[in-house]
Amino acid sequence: MLDYILRRLLYMLITLFAVASILFLLFRMLPGEATMQVISPAMDEAVQKRMKAAFGLDLPLWQQYFVYLKNLVTLEWGRSFVSAQEVTDVIAYRFWNTLLLMASGLCMTLVLGIGCGIWMAWRRNGVFDVAGTVISLIFQAAPPFITGLLLLMVLSYRLGIFPTGGMYPPGQRPDSLFELLLMPAFWERIVLPTLTVGMYYISTPMLVMRDSMLEVLGSDYIELARAKGLPPSKIMFRHAARNALLGVVTLASIMVGFAVGGQVVVESLFSWPGMGQLMVESAAAHDYPVAQGTFLMLAILVIGLNFLTDVLYCYLDPRIKISAQGIT
């Protein structure tokens, strides 16, 4: 087991090194000057040179690459070209904002999705099954900016039930995360983006859970459990749902990665200062340190979660064994 974990960790590091190198090259291949957003290209050439020198952009590309690698290893991710703030500070703040939004959205998605998936499979071809499938597919087909905008128009602009956006009322910044979580105004503001995220993602765990359940429900051991006279709820949750959950666990780790980076639209719509917005802003502004940092952070998250999922598999499914060659 330890051998396996160490080997997987080594693979993780190699993958991250490759991702970091690709990111470095990718952003420098973008058309346009790095300092364009920070300093008007109409200014003196001498001024532009001054700016490039300040941020090490006057060095040859290979030197910039080695400085970048050295900084990555020493956890010195540099400073934003735009705000001059430390990249780690900028990312940390935005990361927590996105995590709050995604945690509520994904919790809603997974709890409702898994619950509905179980019930839909149990009542296959019933009204709930058919209606659930159709509605969830409609939600998935509707882009978040449409559902979000509709929610805003109805629940915020027309009925005035929820505020239009932001994380807290203007001028009332809480001093800590704990204080933020205690603010009723924060919970009022998170409802609409959570619903938007939830509606978009719910079909995936719901339909995967439904399909896995249907497969499991056709198994011999379920027949045996029924023959033994076990109560339906016990068969449904303890025997069928637990085994059907494996597919959703894999899916959840991928969803987290997508959710963190893919919520630009939701964040823009609800003026939520999160990672998605930061990625777009920094890439558009050629703010290399922040852009590289945000994408690398996302890579770490996805690769790390995949690793955790693999390990978690062993506990969820006793049939899976780890040998020297890996999982069999």
Added chain:
Amino acid sequence: MKRRDFLKRTGILAGASAAGWMPQLAQAAGKPVESMTLLTANASFDPVRPEMGRLITQACKKIGWDVKLAAEDYNMGIGKVFNEKDFDMFIVRWTGRANRIDPETFTAMMHHRDGNYNKWGYNNAQVNELCDAQQVEMDPAKRRDLVLKVQETIFNDAASSPIVYPSMTNAYREDRLQGLVPQVGEGIGSLWSDLSASTKGGDGYIRTGQTSPLKNLNPVSVTDSNEFKELRMIYDRLLQVGPDGGLVPWAATSINAVDSTTVDITLREGMKFHDGVPVTIDDVKFTFDYYKKWKAPFFISSLEKFESVNITGKNSLRIKLTAPHAPLMINFFAQIFILPQHIWKDIPEKVNVDDVLKFANENPVGSGPFKFDYWDRGKELKVSANRDHFNAPKCAGIIRVTYGSHDAMAAAIEAGECDRTRYILKPALVQDLNKINGIVGKGYASHGWYGFMFNHLRGPLQDPVFRAAIDHVVPRDVVQSVVMSGFAEKGGSVIAPANEFWHNSSLKARPSSIKKAREVLEAGGYSWDGSGNLLYPA
């Protein structure tokens, strides 16, 4: 009428630029005018520009000239124009920044051969001469005469084509705010509104919306007007640009030009930084020296004209310039922020960075009318009134909130969550908001303009006759009434009428007329083939 007679009559040959393009034009004689591309920012950056572009390209087809529209990402477009210089024509919005009230930007910087903005190869000896002369003329009345002349020459040469002068479209909650003071080019987002406005209830803070996030709080590295607008609340300047565009004494009670290269500054007494330390003339000298030492991007070209700075009294200092430079008053003295020497003398060393441009200045301490509370990057900036300031604000403070889009900001105003806009709000939204009780949506005078700009080194755009004809093609009426929803005036001179002192009122927009454009082209020797395609003069 012969081509040369026509050029003389229209005044196009007045400048020396004509000489350069003649041989190149001769090479293309009788051939079809080549197809070109009009570059604009895409609709997600500015919904107005691609619309204008579409109208112009359609109009160009009516004179037998094929023009393609390329609506691209704003940064890519900027890169193509300013870095690569790879473009035929482009549409740009020259915003009405406070410092652009000085004619320097729209004349010398854009139209002088060596102007920093002039990436389009415009070179007219008469314009160069007039631009040079106005820069060193310290008498405003005499300088004005030169600026009026240079505008006329630029107009006759059709060097650039101002499409419209857009208003600064803003909205505010009339039921929440009172005492707003608009400024030319800035509307109600001005410093004068920050100082004079008050709320009719609540906590006294003015919640101010903007769609672009605040990037930086470092007064040395600042170059963007967004940051200038926020930093000027925290840091004092020596002068301010007033509501009408004139200069208003601020931290300096007087700035006198003793002669064309000597400037005396007298500092106001009794000022204090937000941490209680008095503002002294040493701080002002330190500021000049510090900005120069660190080559502050926005200010370095002005500071290079400083020969020496000497303290001459308790509250006074004298600046010797290497040469006269009239734009200095607005471009430098009304822009630079006074730094507290006791804080900045140890920066960047104390904050572990090797260059002041890498300093985030997360807790700015100035002497301005507002004290810094906090900045939540990507979300909001909060400042509170400095009651000890010589021009103390009437409100409790300003909360600058970043909204994800114009629509989100308009919705927040409608919902009562935002009190006013700081910067441009889409004209169509301003119209909609104005219909709601308690909200005012309005366009305020601005000296900015939407420009149709030409690459003077390419094809027919080298020819002033062709450019003048293209200026007639621009459908200004439709742009004004439809695209801008009426919040604009038709463009003529490169200095807008809102800039009353410097504007040449004798220059009117060329009438939008395809017929007139064809006449101009015909008189200039252009012709059309059987299919209606435009041909170079034979």
